[in-house]
Amino acid sequence: MNHIRNFSIIAHIDHGKSTLADRFIQYAGVVEDRDFQDQILDNMDIERERGITIKSQVVSLPYRAKDGRSYTLNLIDTPGHVDFTYEVSRSLASCEGVLLLIDAAQGVQAQTLANLYLAMEHDLAIIPVINKIDLPSADVERVIEQIDSELGLDSDTHLKCSAKEGIGIEEILEAIVERIPPPKGDPAASLAALIFDAKYDSFRGTVIHCRIFDGAVKAGDIIRFMFNGATYRVEEVGHFLLQRQKRESLSAGDVGYIIAGVKTVSDVRTGDTITLENRPCPKPLPGFKEVKPVVFASIYPIAADDYTDLADSLDKFKLNDASFVYEKDSSTALGQGFRCGFLGLLHLDIVQERLEREYDLSIILSVPSVRYRFTLKDGTVVFVDNPAHYPEPMSIIKSEEPYIRAAMMLPERYLGAVMKLCMEKRGVNSTLNYPSPGRAELIYEMPLAEVIFDFYDRFKSVTQGYGSFDYDLIDYRESSLVLLDILVNGEKVDALSQIVHRERARGRGLQACERLKEEIPRQMFKIAIQGVIGGEIISRTTISPFRKDVIAKCYGGDISRKRKLLEKQKKGKKRMKMIGNVSIPQSAFLAVLKSDTE
Amino acid sequence: MDKRSIPNPAGNPLHAVQESDELPGLYIHIPFCVRKCAYCGFYSVTDRSQIPDYLEALRREMDFYRGWAAFFDTLYIGGGTPSVLPAAELEKLITDTRGTFAILSDAEITVEANPADIDAGLLTALRRTGVNRINIGIQSFDDGILAFLGRRHDREQAVAAVTAARIAGIENIGIDLIYGIPGQGMDAWLATLREAVALNPGHLSCYQLTLEDGTPLAEQFRRGKVVLPDDSLQADFFCNTSEFLEDNAYIHYEVSNFARPGRESRHNRKYWNHAPYLGLGPAAHSFSGRERRWNRRAVNAYIDDLASGRTPVESREILSDKQLRLEALFLGFRTRRGICLETFGIRYGQDLLTEKRDMLKRLSEEGLVEIRDGFLRPTRAGMAVADSLALI
Numbered sequence: 001m002n003h004i005r006n007f008s009i010i011a012h013i014d015h016g017k018s019t020l021a022d023r024f025i026q027y028a029g030v031v032e033d034r035d036f037q038d039q040i041l042d043n044m045d046i047e048r049e050r051g052i053t054i055k056s057q058v059v060s061l062p063y064r065a066k067d068g069r070s071y072t073l074n075l076i077d078t079p080g081h082v083d084f085t086y087e088v089s090r091s092l093a094s095c096e097g098v099l100l101l102i103d104a105a106q107g108v109q110a111q112t113l114a115n116l117y118l119a120m121e122h123d124l125a126i127i128p129v130i131n132k133i134d135l136p137s138a139d140v141e142r143v144i145e146q147i148d149s150e151l152g153l154d155s156d157t158h159l160k161c162s163a164k165e166g167i168g169i170e171e172i173l174e175a176i177v178e179r180i181p182p183p184k185g186d187p188a189a190s191l192a193a194l195i196f197d198a199k200y201d202s203f204r205g206t207v208i209h210c211r212i213f214d215g216a217v218k219a220g221d222i223i224r225f226m227f228n229g230a231t232y233r234v235e236e237v238g239h240f241l242l243q244r245q246k247r248e249s250l251s252a253g254d255v256g257y258i259i260a261g262v263k264t265v266s267d268v269r270t271g272d273t274i275t276l277e278n279r280p281c282p283k284p285l286p287g288f289k290e291v292k293p294v295v296f297a298s299i300y301p302i303a304a305d306d307y308t309d310l311a312d313s314l315d316k317f318k319l320n321d322a323s324f325v326y327e328k329d330s331s332t333a334l335g336q337g338f339r340c341g342f343l344g345l346l347h348l349d350i351v352q353e354r355l356e357r358e359y360d361l362s363i364i365l366s367v368p369s370v371r372y373r374f375t376l377k378d379g380t381v382v383f384v385d386n387p388a389h390y391p392e393p394m395s396i397i398k399s400e401e402p403y404i405r406a407a408m409m410l411p412e413r414y415l416g417a418v419m420k421l422c423m424e425k426r427g428v429n430s431t432l433n434y435p436s437p438g439r440a441e442l443i444y445e446m447p448l449a450e451v452i453f454d455f456y457d458r459f460k461s462v463t464q465g466y467g468s469f470d471y472d473l474i475d476y477r478e479s480s481l482v483l484l485d486i487l488v489n490g491e492k493v494d495a496l497s498q499i500v501h502r503e504r505a506r507g508r509g510l511q512a513c514e515r516l517k518e519e520i521p522r523q524m525f526k527i528a529i530q531g532v533i534g535g536e537i538i539s540r541t542t543i544s545p546f547r548k549d550v551i552a553k554c555y556g557g558d559i560s561r562k563r564k565l566l567e568k569q570k571k572g573k574k575r576m577k578m579i580g581n582v583s584i585p586q587s588a589f590l591a592v593l594k595s596d597t598e
Numbered sequence: 599m600d601k602r603s604i605p606n607p608a609g610n611p612l613h614a615v616q617e618s619d620e621l622p623g624l625y626i627h628i629p630f631c632v633r634k635c636a637y638c639g640f641y642s643v644t645d646r647s648q649i650p651d652y653l654e655a656l657r658r659e660m661d662f663y664r665g666w667a668a669f670f671d672t673l674y675i676g677g678g679t680p681s682v683l684p685a686a687e688l689e690k691l692i693t694d695t696r697g698t699f700a701i702l703s704d705a706e707i708t709v710e711a712n713p714a715d716i717d718a719g720l721l722t723a724l725r726r727t728g729v730n731r732i733n734i735g736i737q738s739f740d741d742g743i744l745a746f747l748g749r750r751h752d753r754e755q756a757v758a759a760v761t762a763a764r765i766a767g768i769e770n771i772g773i774d775l776i777y778g779i780p781g782q783g784m785d786a787w788l789a790t791l792r793e794a795v796a797l798n799p800g801h802l803s804c805y806q807l808t809l810e811d812g813t814p815l816a817e818q819f820r821r822g823k824v825v826l827p828d829d830s831l832q833a834d835f836f837c838n839t840s841e842f843l844e845d846n847a848y849i850h851y852e853v854s855n856f857a858r859p860g861r862e863s864r865h866n867r868k869y870w871n872h873a874p875y876l877g878l879g880p881a882a883h884s885f886s887g888r889e890r891r892w893n894r895r896a897v898n899a900y901i902d903d904l905a906s907g908r909t910p911v912e913s914r915e916i917l918s919d920k921q922l923r924l925e926a927l928f929l930g931f932r933t934r935r936g937i938c939l940e941t942f943g944i945r946y947g948q949d950l951l952t953e954k955r956d957m958l959k960r961l962s963e964e965g966l967v968e969i970r971d972g973f974l975r976p977t978r979a980g981m982a983v984a985d986s987l988a989l990i
Binding site for chain 2: 495512523524525526545546547548549550551552553554555556557559560562563566567569573582
């Protein structure tokens with residue numbers, strides 16, 4: 001156990017986490033140079049393209065330290081987005097220390113802080129590492145000063161590197177060995193293993209990623225999940241050298257995997273404790289919680305024939321994403337679909353993109369919603385996350401919406417713009433701190449619904465990318481809510497219905513009308529688009545018809561050519577949704593839900 | 599109408615015509631022009647030294663299709679510019695055609711001609727071979743516009759050509775005109791229409807100028823040298839043309855075609871009615887009711903193929919029921935006659951009235967279609983959007 005170090009790298013987005021991991025992997029020589037690929041741990045295309053880590057990854061790095069001894073350094077790579085905070089916390093619970101990576105040019109950012117707090121909660125050894133010291137804009141002195149003043153860490157403990165140029169890598173590996181304590185635990189005690197992730201393998205079923213705190217586990221053991229009492233026979237255990245590497249057993253201190261015939265990842269709860277059936281540990285490891293989705297939207301196939309394909313794809317998708325939940329839903333305008341719950345908007349984006357990309361489906365997404373709480377006249381309290389289930393307005397005596405506490409870090413010069421944005425987003429109870437001169441930490445309480453709409457993009461834009469943002473859900477607060485419907489030629493497009501704050505309704509209605517006008521192609525007749533609350537029309541636009549589209553000449557030689565063109569158009573039309581007699585392209589739905597209030 | 603079925607002689611290279619209500623039409627392409635017009639995308643060449651070899655090749659192709667159909671009731675000689683052929687050659691070609699194919703004695707026989715080529719000699723020769731319809735490519739009565747289009751005739755020649763044809767005894771005269779030309783205002787167009795009507799032709803084709811890839815005009819447009827009317831102005835041209843000519847007793851019987859009652863082009867209607875036709879010459883298309891095929895475009899290749907006993911067919915397609923149905927829709931919506939709902943139901947197995955009820959109701963409320971006497975027909979405004987109507 002003294003030769004094991006379990007650690008994680010925590011950083012704000014783009015501060016170089018994946019690149020540093022790449023260097024460690026190359027240094028350890030666990031992959032041939034010719035097989036190496038940048039961001040090797042981010043093996044989904046979408047992760048590489050967006051520069052984010054969505055699923056956690058583990059790699060065991062063999063390292064011979066200067067003391068002449070060989071160590072196994074288990075790097076647990078964590079997701080790097082606020083939507084996945086719980087997953088990050090379970091990964092951190094599996095470590096004894098972290099590298100806190102800070103970009104030398106950008107300095108401390110909101111997620112640097114949020115991640116640092118998480119690490120502190122777990123009493124982890126923290127090694128501050130200043131990355132990108134080769135950049136012309138690097139300001140190492142300032143970052144050292146921030147480590148002291150903003151993070152409250154001993155700035156003498158920092159290391160400097162350039163992951164991109166491979167500078168300072170060995171020093172970091174040495175520091176991991178010296179400064180991160182070896183795992184504690186009793187290999188002879190009863191098994192207590194923390195699940196920090198699970199992945200689906202089409203041949204082996206669910207591969208459980210876990211950290212063994214006490215005891216040991218080997219093939220043939222009967223294990224039990226303490227959350228639900230389910231038992232399984234272990235088929236294989238091992239650790240990760242990029243690929244899975246089978247081993248005799250895993251014991252206290254180890255990070256590795258267990259394969260035990262678990263069908264889907266949804267049968268496994270991140271944060272749950274695994275123990276042995278015949279010799280259970282007295283109590284589960286601390287920190288378990290069930291992750292609940294906060295953002296909801298419906299997914300419909302564009303072509304009704306694709307419904308079965310969509311159902312199959314969601315099934316498969318769910319195998320590997322336990323935090324994604326869905327159930328059947330149907331829309332009068334869009335037909336059969338699914339109501340889905342997500343951890344946040346990024347999660348929603350990822351699901352949508354992967355469905356389209358990996359499963360080749362064209363889908364329409366309804367306007368995302370948070371979960372509202374209504375108290376009705378008869379005293380019942382209902383939670384509504386689908387505008388289709390909005391209660392009869394006369395029966396509502398109290399409407400409430402979820403609030404978050406948003407923490408933002410930004411250069412002082414953007415403070416005015418950000419405060420204006422937060423107020424526009426109905427932010428209240430602000431607090432302002434100056435962790436260091438020129439840098440502001442701004443805290444607001446805001447409705448979650450405002451944040452999921454387009455807050456993040458606008459925040460990024462008003463701070464020109466220098467601001468960072470993080471949030472926690474806090475509570476439900478009373479709010480004046482209405483149901484906004486969008487009608488196209490008098491037909492309700494239920495996927496565009498939204499529950500909104502009364503003050504927002506007119507603006508949202510107008511915006512939806514304008515966006516639809518831009519995206520819906522002109523058709524043979526006039527199209528009226530209306531925003532409606534109750535029976536009242538609050539916004540309206542019209543799309544005038546085109547008057548001529550026929551080709552002038554159509555004789556013997558023109559007919560096949562024209563037919564082929566029409567066949568192509570017909571195919572294009574199949575990718576649109578017919579609402580009433582109007583063909584609405586997928587882009588129109590996206591435009592409404594992605595749009596900006598300006 | 600009696601249904602005639604045409605036998606398929608062994609080894610015939612084209613599907614024999616299917617059972618059809620209409621007799622097939624025969625089209626012969628003459629791919630020669632004195633010069634190319636700026637807007638024209640039709641296949642033609644200006645090297646007229648190939649004419650003798652070409653006519654020889656045509657005769658070989660005719661032999662190929664001998665017996666393809668028992669009778670034809672139209673013959674249409676188009677181009678290119680058929681009138682560039684020496685009168686004697688044109689006469690011989692028509693005589694040979696009548697010798698190869700059974701063309702009914704009351705068939706409509708049309709020749710397209712450029713006003714500059716029309717003289718007594720040509721007209722007499724045409725009359726002798728039974729040509730009873732002439733289609734004159736006048737395009738405009740405005741000399742400025744004629745020059746812009748690259749035409750080799752002027753207004754005066756155009757008027758003279760119509761008069762000469764009439765004097766020669768060809769009563770069925772068609773005039774081709776173009777509108778939506780860069781720089782042409784509505785008034786200028788209506789002036790051209792008035793002059794056309796004053797000549798009292800039985801048939802008028804009014805084509806909106808269309809950019810064809812690879813033409814000098816398309817190139818000018820690409821470089822921003824010329825501006826074409828927008829969608830709304832084009833629609834105005836279309837509607838005003840229709841209104842003006844209908845006021846002058848012409849029936850707007852197809853998107854771009856107008857005729858006095860009984861003077862509709864029998865041949866061209868075959869294209870819109872899905873009737874069979876045989877097309878001879880480069881780039882010509884043939885249709886049997888199920889199969890469509892087309893010849894290679896290049897004159898040289900066409901001549902070479904036939905000289906070495908090969909078919910000049912470039913490609914063919916067998917139309918599925920679905921494809922036939924789509925064609926029947928977009929062709930039907932081009933015509934005032936519209937789509938016969940009963941025939942459509944029988945041929946394509948779709949009851950439009952039931953299956954498209956909501957859409958048709960909406961379209962008729964919008965004044966784009968009307969359902970009358972068992973026909974689903976476009977209104978004037980509907981004809982202007984016929985391509986979209988086909989996609990309902």
